[in-house]
Amino acid sequence: MYNFTIELKPSAKKPLYEQIYEHIAEEIRGGRLEENERVPSKKALAAHLGVSVNTVGTAYEILAQEGYLEAVPRSGFYARRADAPPPRGGAAEEDEEEPPREKSAADFKTSGADVGSFPYATWIKLVKEVMYGGPELLGAGDVRGDRELRAAIAKYLREFRGVSCSPSQIIVGAGMEHLLMLVCSLSSPDRTFAIENPGYKKIDLIIKNSGRRVCYVPLDAKGISPAGLEKSDADTVYITPSHQFPTGVIMPMDRRAELLRWAAAREGRYIIEDDISGEFNFLRRPMTAVQGISGSENVIYMNTFSRVLAPSIRIAYMVLPKKLLGLFNAKFSDYSSTVPRFEQRALARFISEDYLSRHLSRLRNAYRKRRDLLAAAFKESPYPVEISGGRAGLHLLIKSPDAEEILKKAAEGGVKLYRLDDYYFTPPEKPTNTLVAGYAGTGEEDIARLRAALTENSAHTDKIPEFRGCRGQGPLFRHV
Amino acid sequence: MYNFTIELKPSAKKPLYEQIYEHIAEEIRGGRLEENERVPSKKALAAHLGVSVNTVGTAYEILAQEGYLEAVPRSGFYARRADAPPPRGGAAEEDEEEPPREKSAADFKTSGADVGSFPYATWIKLVKEVMYGGPELLGAGDVRGDRELRAAIAKYLREFRGVSCSPSQIIVGAGMEHLLMLVCSLSSPDRTFAIENPGYKKIDLIIKNSGRRVCYVPLDAKGISPAGLEKSDADTVYITPSHQFPTGVIMPMDRRAELLRWAAAREGRYIIEDDISGEFNFLRRPMTAVQGISGSENVIYMNTFSRVLAPSIRIAYMVLPKKLLGLFNAKFSDYSSTVPRFEQRALARFISEDYLSRHLSRLRNAYRKRRDLLAAAFKESPYPVEISGGRAGLHLLIKSPDAEEILKKAAEGGVKLYRLDDYYFTPPEKPTNTLVAGYAGTGEEDIARLRAALTENSAHTDKIPEFRGCRGQGPLFRHV
Numbered sequence: 017m018y019n020f021t022i023e024l025k026p027s028a029k030k031p032l033y034e035q036i037y038e039h040i041a042e043e044i045r046g047g048r049l050e051e052n053e054r055v056p057s058k059k060a061l062a063a064h065l066g067v068s069v070n071t072v073g074t075a076y077e078i079l080a081q082e083g084y085l086e087a088v089p090r091s092g093f094y095a096r097r098a099d100a101p102p103p104r105g106g107a108a109e110e111d112e113e114e115p116p117r118e119k120s121a122a123d124f125k126t127s128g129a130d131v132g133s134f135p136y137a138t139w140i141k142l143v144k145e146v147m148y149g150g151p152e153l154l155g156a157g158d159v160r161g162d163r164e165l166r167a168a169i170a171k172y173l174r175e176f177r178g179v180s181c182s183p184s185q186i187i188v189g190a191g192m193e194h195l196l197m198l199v200c201s202l203s204s205p206d207r208t209f210a211i212e213n214p215g216y217k218k219i220d221l222i223i224k225n226s227g228r229r230v231c232y233v234p235l236d237a238k239g240i241s242p243a244g245l246e247k248s249d250a251d252t253v254y255i256t257p258s259h260q261f262p263t264g265v266i267m268p269m270d271r272r273a274e275l276l277r278w279a280a281a282r283e284g285r286y287i288i289e290d291d292i293s294g295e296f297n298f299l300r301r302p303m304t305a306v307q308g309i310s311g312s313e314n315v316i317y318m319n320t321f322s323r324v325l326a327p328s329i330r331i332a333y334m335v336l337p338k339k340l341l342g343l344f345n346a347k348f349s350d351y352s353s354t355v356p357r358f359e360q361r362a363l364a365r366f367i368s369e370d371y372l373s374r375h376l377s378r379l380r381n382a383y384r385k386r387r388d389l390l391a392a393a394f395k396e397s398p399y400p401v402e403i404s405g406g407r408a409g410l411h412l413l414i415k416s417p418d419a420e421e422i423l424k425k426a427a428e429g430g431v432k433l434y435r436l437d438d439y440y441f442t443p444p445e446k447p448t449n450t451l452v453a454g455y456a457g458t459g460e461e462d463i464a465r466l467r468a469a470l471t472e473n474s475a476h477t478d479k480i481p482e483f484r485g486c487r488g489q490g491p492l493f494r495h496v
Numbered sequence: 497m498y499n500f501t502i503e504l505k506p507s508a509k510k511p512l513y514e515q516i517y518e519h520i521a522e523e524i525r526g527g528r529l530e531e532n533e534r535v536p537s538k539k540a541l542a543a544h545l546g547v548s549v550n551t552v553g554t555a556y557e558i559l560a561q562e563g564y565l566e567a568v569p570r571s572g573f574y575a576r577r578a579d580a581p582p583p584r585g586g587a588a589e590e591d592e593e594e595p596p597r598e599k600s601a602a603d604f605k606t607s608g609a610d611v612g613s614f615p616y617a618t619w620i621k622l623v624k625e626v627m628y629g630g631p632e633l634l635g636a637g638d639v640r641g642d643r644e645l646r647a648a649i650a651k652y653l654r655e656f657r658g659v660s661c662s663p664s665q666i667i668v669g670a671g672m673e674h675l676l677m678l679v680c681s682l683s684s685p686d687r688t689f690a691i692e693n694p695g696y697k698k699i700d701l702i703i704k705n706s707g708r709r710v711c712y713v714p715l716d717a718k719g720i721s722p723a724g725l726e727k728s729d730a731d732t733v734y735i736t737p738s739h740q741f742p743t744g745v746i747m748p749m750d751r752r753a754e755l756l757r758w759a760a761a762r763e764g765r766y767i768i769e770d771d772i773s774g775e776f777n778f779l780r781r782p783m784t785a786v787q788g789i790s791g792s793e794n795v796i797y798m799n800t801f802s803r804v805l806a807p808s809i810r811i812a813y814m815v816l817p818k819k820l821l822g823l824f825n826a827k828f829s830d831y832s833s834t835v836p837r838f839e840q841r842a843l844a845r846f847i848s849e850d851y852l853s854r855h856l857s858r859l860r861n862a863y864r865k866r867r868d869l870l871a872a873a874f875k876e877s878p879y880p881v882e883i884s885g886g887r888a889g890l891h892l893l894i895k896s897p898d899a900e901e902i903l904k905k906a907a908e909g910g911v912k913l914y915r916l917d918d919y920y921f922t923p924p925e926k927p928t929n930t931l932v933a934g935y936a937g938t939g940e941e942d943i944a945r946l947r948a949a950l951t952e953n954s955a956h957t958d959k960i961p962e963f964r965g966c967r968g969q970g971p972l973f974r975h976v
Contacts, residue, residue, distance in 0.1 A: 151614070348705070355810065
């Protein structure tokens with residue numbers, strides 16, 4: 017084996033990492049360090065040479081990027097043939113402090129998405145046509161997004177979500193995070209945002225990261241409580257009325273009207289309506305967005321295409337009340353849009369040429385089937401369960417006195433489910449005994465795995481499954 | 497002519513705009529409102545019907561989107577044939593409150609870019625290959641950006657800018673604005689950012705929009721003054737050392753070292769190095785970035801590809817000090833990246849397959865020629881001028897006792913130049929008599945137009961051009 021004792025010259029002008037790099041590269045080129053031979057770990061070589069781990073790390077990284085070494089995850093660095101072409105785009109190892117995350121075989125997280133059903137060939141076709149359409153889209157565009165896309169979104173929102181807006185009110189941005197950051201910047205620093213409890217941890221994080229105060233308002237059977245809101249000192253409230261995240265409550269019209277009255281009662285109050293589940297409503301007649309109710313001059317409507325199309329397509333949008341447009345222009349008209357114009361134009365065509373509505377209708381059918389399959393897996397398990405949240409959105413709530421046992425059994429079978437309690441910002445008064453299972457990112461095989469995990473070797477296998485006791489069957493299937 | 501008196505029923509369930517929309521659509525379908533007939537302006541019809549302009553505006557917008565009306569800029573709405581297909585992507589007019597901006601025929605703004613030289617065909621090829629490579633890039637990616645791109649950027653920075661970093665320190669984002677917003681979020685709310693005076697108005701805006709305090713520190717011949725910085729209560733300083741914007745000062749090594757000492761002197765001090773002109777250095781040996789100087793653990797390096805590639809390609813990046821990575825993860829690991837993964841991968845290949853370095857080298861040559869042409873246009877004008885700022889960056893400074901006259905003459909010829917004084921956050925002690933002319937977004941014909949504007953009918957045409965007096969010739973051409 018090759019000896020790694022390198023004569024370093026600390027006083028030389030050349031940095032130590034470059035000396036190490038050159039030495040090892042030369043040994044590989046000279047054939048003294050053979051192909052597929054493992055080199056010492058960074059720590060070991062650093063200790064050996066009396067230099068820092070970072071110094072060796074830098075040398076290895078350059079060697080890896082130039083194709084002399086190859087990083088094999090969880091194993092180390094191996095010499096490659098010196099004449100091999102360098103790996104495309106750099107195959108340098110991830111820094112050692114970042115271990116790969118453990119993954120469950122089947123993860124029923126709520127943030128999943130069904131990438132497989134996305135009409136990818138159509139998307140490629142549109143992007144290509146837009147690109148071949150000419151290079152004028154390389155120039156800077158409107159900070160709000162290209163007019164074509166904003167017009168298509170406005171029409172779509174009017175037709176499918178009952179949102180009343182003109183294209184000039186629409187702001188397109190690279191994700192909800194970015195848009196919510198803009199909204200926070202529009203508000204004064206002493207503003208307090210109320211968010212639903214339980215709710216989205218990420219929204220809490222974004223608002224706090226943007227330096228605004230957050231307070232948590234509890235829910236009742238109709239959604240966020242106006243009494244709780246009134247008691248708080250909040251002047252802005254973030255809500256998910258189309259399918260409360262994560263409890264699945266669909267906010268009824270009277271509560272929507274109550275919230276609009278709350279907003280109108282004092283100057284400067286706003287409702288942020290996150291309509292993320294608005295497209296996935298399995299009712300016969302989806303409810304109009306809060307923004308579309310008359311007198312909704314205090315509503316900021318937000319949504320994203322990432323959930324509907326694909327997570328890596330970073331196009332979200334918001335509809336600002338007309339009275340905020342002047343402030344938006346004053347603050348942001350010198351900014352650039354965060355979304356590439358080619359993608360904007362491809363999406364504009366995807367919407368206006370009806371690919372979107374057809375895709376959504378296919379998605380809804382696929383998701384409805386998957387939802388039913390998932391519900392059946394729980395109901396056919398030996399545990400007593402009560403299922404809800406299935407009338408919209410892309411996750412189910414499973415209430416059971418055996419919730420912890422179900423969670424454990426599933427985990428043993430490589431299936432990850434989530435606790436509703438973990439979505440609370442302050443601990444719930446009493447444990448909800450409820451699990452959350454998102455199904456957008458899962459397939460039939462995942463559900464089969466869940467079914468197997470819950471049935472096999474269960475402590476309950478000797479019990480008669482309590483189908484009759486499932487109150488959840490009602491609300492879940494009645495409206496479908 | 498058709499009579500626009502529409503019988504509206506305010507008490508009806510149908511909104512007023514929908515009643516107007518249906519009435520007009522029906523009249524067009526029935527042929528009573530003929531093709532190419534102009535309909536009344538929104539204001540006129542609103543006044544006529546006693547409704548708000550917004551109500552008519554909404555009706556017109558729907559009519560336009562459905563192809564019944566067509567908006568002709570600066571003229572109004574015209575009826576179309578009812579059987580005509582609706583315009584793709586919506587041709588609704590822009591809201592009336594947004595008049596098109598007046599444009600000069602030739603605009604020497606500093607934010608211009610040479611989109612024409614971008615190897616567009618290559619870019620399309622790479623994007624296509626990446627897309628055809630498979631749909632796995634539709635899934636969610638790393639918030640910092642894809643590993644492939646970060647590795648390619650790290651290598652590029654090491655080789656071309658002397659920046660010392662590992663890919664894990666790199667954060668890719670959809671534009672400098674977004675990244676600077678993240679940096680502000682990383683800092684505590686009571687932090688004060690010092691920025692160069694004169695400097696970037698946009699940076700001032702972004703930091704203030706993010707709720708952080710800003711103070712302005714004057715420049716001396718070497719760049720931002722450490723004494724001024726020490727006097728301020730700033731704990732973060734934003735600098736443009738590779739080519740101070742807009743004065744064009746290239747910060748010498750001793751000043752860079754002084755600033756690093758300032759940062760190291762107290763815990764929590766940071767330097768934000770905006771290296772936006774780092775690629776456009778016309779010196780024989782470009783200076784290493786401040787980040788690359790040893791002991792630069794307090795430098796946040798930022799740059800963007802939008803300037804180098806095309807404004808609509810929204811990919812910027814920053815290099816965080818290792819000690820900030822933990823905080824970054826705590827705050828942002830749940831966020832999504834703002835850049836589409838397809839573009840990220842296309843760019844990774846654009847860099848690692850050497851398209852970028854070749855493009856940059858072509859750009860530098862083209863820009864050098866254009867810079868010389870622009871300098872010549874001023875020097876051959878009848879005005880006494882002193883030109884500087886040409887050793888790097890993409891704009892020139894033109895000092896002249898006749899600065900105002902030059903500005904006026906240029907404007908009369910349809911050429912827009914800028915005043916250095918306007919880049920000051922607090923008025924300069926005395927007028928600088930200096931103009932700023934960016935040439936990245938202009939072509940030879942723009943320079944010819946400038947030349948003509950300055951020469952024709954000039955008050956100075958009877959004077960002998962003072963070529964000899966141009967001190968600016970020295971610094972501009974000596975180092976090239």
